[in-house]
Amino acid sequence: MDDYRRLADRIADDIATGRLRPGERLPPQRAFARRRGIAGSTAGRVYGELVRRGLVVGEVGRGTFVRAAAHEPGGRALAEPALGSMATRGDKAVNLELNYPSAPGQSELLAPALAPLLRPDVLTEALRPAPATGTAEARAAVAGLLATPGWRPDPDGVLFAGNARQAIAASLASLVRPGGRVGVETLTYPLVKEIAVRLGITLVPLAMDRDGLRPDALTAAHRTAPLSALYVQPTLHNPTSVTTGEQRKRELAGVIRELGVPVVEDRIWSFLTDAAGTTTSGEPLAAHVPELAHVVDGLSKRVAPGLTVGFLVVPPDRAEAVAAAVRSGGWNAGRFALEAGVRWVEDGTVARLVAAKRLDAARRQRLLARELAEFGGAVRSDPYAYYAWWELPASWRADTFTAAAAVHGIAVTPGGAFAVGPQRAPDAVRLGLASAPEADLERALRTLAAIARRGRSGR
Numbered sequence: 001m002d003d004y005r006r007l008a009d010r011i012a013d014d015i016a017t018g019r020l021r022p023g024e025r026l027p028p029q030r031a032f033a034r035r036r037g038i039a040g041s042t043a044g045r046v047y048g049e050l051v052r053r054g055l056v057v058g059e060v061g062r063g064t065f066v067r068a069a070a071h072e073p074g075g076r077a078l079a080e081p082a083l084g085s086m087a088t089r090g091d092k093a094v095n096l097e098l099n100y101p102s103a104p105g106q107s108e109l110l111a112p113a114l115a116p117l118l119r120p121d122v123l124t125e126a127l128r129p130a131p132a133t134g135t136a137e138a139r140a141a142v143a144g145l146l147a148t149p150g151w152r153p154d155p156d157g158v159l160f161a162g163n164a165r166q167a168i169a170a171s172l173a174s175l176v177r178p179g180g181r182v183g184v185e186t187l188t189y190p191l192v193k194e195i196a197v198r199l200g201i202t203l204v205p206l207a208m209d210r211d212g213l214r215p216d217a218l219t220a221a222h223r224t225a226p227l228s229a230l231y232v233q234p235t236l237h238n239p240t241s242v243t244t245g246e247q248r249k250r251e252l253a254g255v256i257r258e259l260g261v262p263v264v265e266d267r268i269w270s271f272l273t274d275a276a277g278t279t280t281s282g283e284p285l286a287a288h289v290p291e292l293a294h295v296v297d298g299l300s301k302r303v304a305p306g307l308t309v310g311f312l313v314v315p316p317d318r319a320e321a322v323a324a325a326v327r328s329g330g331w332n333a334g335r336f337a338l339e340a341g342v343r344w345v346e347d348g349t350v351a352r353l354v355a356a357k358r359l360d361a362a363r364r365q366r367l368l369a370r371e372l373a374e375f376g377g378a379v380r381s382d383p384y385a386y387y388a389w390w391e392l393p394a395s396w397r398a399d400t401f402t403a404a405a406a407v408h409g410i411a412v413t414p415g416g417a418f419a420v421g422p423q424r425a426p427d428a429v430r431l432g433l434a435s436a437p438e439a440d441l442e443r444a445l446r447t448l449a450a451i452a453r454r455g456r457s458g459r
Contacts, residue, residue, distance in 0.1 A: 003038070003042065004042050004045040004046045004049060005049060007036065007038075007042075007046045008046050008049040008050055008053070011026075011046070011050060011055070012050070012053065012055055015055055015066055020066050021066060022066050022067065022406060022407045024065065024066045025063055025064065025065050025399075025403065026047070026056060026064045026065070026066070029043040029044055029047060030043070032046070032047075047064055050064075051064075054067065054093075054095075055067060057097070057402060057403075057406050057411045063399035063402070063403070063414070063416075065399075065402065065403040065406055066406070067093070067406045067409075067411065092409070092440065093409040093410070093411070094409060094410050094411070094436045094440045094441065094443070094444040095410075095411045095432075095435060095436065096410060096411055096412050096413075096431045096432045096433070096435075096436065096441075096444060097411045097412065097413045097432055098411075098432055098434075098435040099386055099387055099432035099433070099434045099435060100300075100301075100304075100305045100434055100435050101301060101357045101360065101361070101386055101434040101435075102304070102434075102435075103353050103356035103357055103360065104356065106304065106353065109349050109352060109353060110303070110304070110340075110344065110349060112347075113340060113343035113344050113347055113349060114340055116343075117336060117339055117340060117343075123336075125335070126335050126336040126339050127335065127336055128335050129332050129334070129335060130160060130332055130333045130334060130335040130338045131323075131332065132159045132160060132161070132170075132322070132323035132326035132327060132332060133159060133160075133319070133323060134158070134159070134160045134333070134338055135338075135342075136155070137342060138158075138160065138338055138341075138342045139155040139156070139158040140155050141342045141345045141346055142155075142158050142160075142311050142342075142345070143155045143158055143313075144345070145345050145350065146267075146295070146297055146311065146313065148283055148284065148287070149283075150283040150287055151283050151284055151286065151287035153295070153313040154313075154316055156316045156319065157313050157314050157315060157316045157318075157319055158311065158312070158313055159311075159312040159313075159314060159319060159322055159323055159326065160309060160310065160311065160312070160326075160332070160333040160338060161309075161310035161311075161312060161326050161331045161332065161333055162308060162309070162310060162331050162332060162333050162334065162337075163298055163300060163308040163309070163310045164266070164268050164296055164297065164298035164300060164308075164310040164311075165191050165195070165310070166310050166326075166329070166331035167296045167297075167298065167310035167311065167312045167331075168189075168191075168192060168195060168231070168264060168266065168296050169195045169198075169199070169329060169331060170312065170322055170325040170326045170329055170331050171229075171264045171294040171296065171312060171314070171322060171325075172195060172196075172199060172201065172229060172231070172264060173199055173325040173328075173329060174318070174321045174322045174324070174325040175228060175229040175262050175264070175294070176199065176201045176228040176229050177201075177228070178199065178200035178201065179200060179201070179202070180201050180202070180228035180229075181201070181202050181203075181204050181221075181225060181226070181227050181228055182196065182201055182202070182203055182204065182227065182228060182229045182230065182231055183203075183204045183206045183218055183221055183222070183227045183229070183230040183231070183261070184203050184204065184205060184206065184230075184231045184232070184420055185205070185206055185208050185212070185213050185232060185233065185237065185420075186205040186206060186207055186208055186419070186420055186421065186423075187208065187237075187239060187240060187415075187418040187419060187420070187426070188203070188205075188231070188233075188418060188420055189233065189238050189266065189418075190417045190418055192231055193420065201228075203420050203421075204221050204227065204420075204421075205419075205420040205421035205423070206218055206221055208237075208240075208242070210242065211242070211244055211245055211248045212232075212234055212237060212242050212243075212244035212245075212248055213232055213234070213244070213248075213252060215248075215251045215252050215254075215255045218230065218252070218255050218256070218259070218261075219255055219259070222259050222261060227259075227261050228261075228262075229261060229262045229263065229264060230256065230261050230262070230263045230264065231263075231264045231266065232252075232263060232264070232265055232266070232285065233265075233266045233267075233269075234249060234252075234265065234284070234285050235267055235269065235270040235273060235284070236269040236270065236272060236273060236382060236384075236385050238269065238387065238418075238430075239387060239389045239413070239415075239418050239430035240380055240389040241380060241381045241382040241385040241387060241388065241389060242380075242382075243273060243382060244285075245282070246282045246283070249282065249283070249285050249288055250288055252285060252288075253285060253288035253289040256289050256292055257289055257291075257292065260292070261292070262292045262293075262294065263285065263286075263289065263292055263293050263294065264294045264296060265284060265285050265286055265293055265294065265295045265296065266296045267284060267295055267296065267297045268296065268297055268298055268300075268301055269301060269385070269386070270284070270297070271301070271302050271354050271357075271358075272357070272358055272361055272384045272385065272386070273382070273384050286313065290315065291315055292315070293313075293314075293315070294312065294313070294314045294315075294318070294322070295311075295312070295313040295314075296310065296311070296312060297310075297311040297313075298310040298311055299311075299337075299341050299344075299350070301357075301386075302350055302353060302354055302357070303341070303344060303349075303350060303353055307337050307340060307341075308337060309333045309334075309337050309338055309341045310331075310333065312326075358384055360434075361384050361385060361386050361433070361434070362383060362384055363438070364386070364433040364434070364438065364441060365381060365382070365383050365384065365385065365388075365433070367438065367441060367442055367445065368381065368388055368431070368433060368445060371442065371445035371446050371449055372388075372390070372445060372448075372449055374449065374453070375390070375393075375449070375452065378390060378391040378392070378393075379391075385433075386432065386433050386434040387430055387431060387432050387433055387434075388430070388431045388433065389428055389429075389430055389431075390428055390429050390430075390431060391426070391427070391428045392427045392428055392429065392452065393452050396427060396452065397427050398414040398415045398416060398425060398426065398427045398428060398429055399414055399416070401414075401427075401429060401451070401452070402414045402429060404451050405429075405447075405448060405451060408447050408451065410444045410447060410448060412429040412430065412431055412448070413429060413430040413431075413432070414428075414429055415427065415428035415429060415430070417430075418430065431445075431448075
């Protein structure tokens with residue numbers, strides 16, 4: 001067995017026997033590595049394995065805490081005992097870090113399109129790797145899927161990757177050399193930070209306000225030292241749920257064009273707001289600056305996380321360079337997933353799933369609004385988002401609140417996971433609303449409200 005797994009097993013034993021109690025903070029990775037006489041990278045793998053097993057929660061490097069166990073042997077909670085732990089009441093743990101939406105009857109909707117792919121003559125071809133350019137049929141289907149009333153992608157600029165994360169990586173790899181600078185919102189998708197480390201690029205945090213990225217922040221950062229690219233989430237920004245208005249998009253597009261900075265626009269959650277009868281996100285930023293925009297989207301949120309395809313819409317003159325990045329990174333989509341995805345788009349399955357998930361997200365937002373009503377504007381979200389950003393009461397720090405929630409069997413994501421740059425991480429948490437059954441979500445939100453209300457200072 002690998003050494004890091006043996007170390008993870010020892011910590012798991014300490015958790016199981018109560019030597020490490022729910023809510024207890026593990027040492028920082030560097031301290032752990034020194035005590036054990038191991039490399040820092042090995043310590044990182046140990047902590048990663050513990051996260052994978054669901055034994056700890058938190059942002060590695062800022063605070064990693066033992067999650068709630070079946071019982072708490074003689075230990076003390078970080079929140080007041082009067083609340084009672086969900087785990088000790090017999091309620092199952094609720095993970096509000098995960099955010100995988102699923103519609104009722106989803107498997108029954110997906111199965112018919114897969115049956116033809118299982119014929120031996122079709123399956124042989126479907127199990128081969130897919131090129132980044134996919135097929136003409138796939139490009140046309142995706143161009144139609146992603147189109148909005150004022151924007152329709154050119155099928156010749158549609159490319160495919162294994163998932164949206166790989167599409168982001170391929171876009172940045174094609175645009176930015178090692179050592180280059182990429183502007184991002186000051187709170188950003190956490191995996192972009194990991195992608196940046198692997199590509200050897202520097203993320204530059206850009207200030208936001210209630211309407212999203214500020215154009216003056218982009219200008220100032222570029223004048224300090226040129227940016228090679230910009231990564232933004234103008235629609236249902238993760239984690240704040242902010243959707244940038246049309247006027248701000250036009251202002252941003254003007255600055256982007258003036259500076260000549262290519263932009264990677266992440267629209268993975270845009271399907272929740274892009275339909276008539278709901279709130280509208282308007283046109284993508286790409287509609288205002290098509291010559292510089294690289295749009296990222298995918299099927300994982302629309303359909304299911306286990307069978308993924310990432311989409312890239314790039315200026316046609318950039319298609320070859322981005323396709324080369326997909327190939328060199330090993331980020332190609334699987335042909336089986338691509339074929340299945342095209343069938344689901346063409347037979348209307350994706351549209352039906354999207355409609356069901358919009359309704360589901362709206363129900364969960366109403367539940368959120370009811371259970372956390374007393375915290376008012378500190379809970380920021382959108383009526384159709386699958387997550388919310390909660391700026392905690394003054395008595396709480398994000399890491400101690402995360403640990404207190406863990407004691408009660410609830411996993412939330414601390415604000416530091418999204419923060420970019422050296423500034424102090426916000427005392428906020430993101431609540432993922434998509435994965436937990438609604439009854440469990442309601443119970444978890446009620447418990448979190450009680451924890452916050454009776455808060456204990458971590459300062």
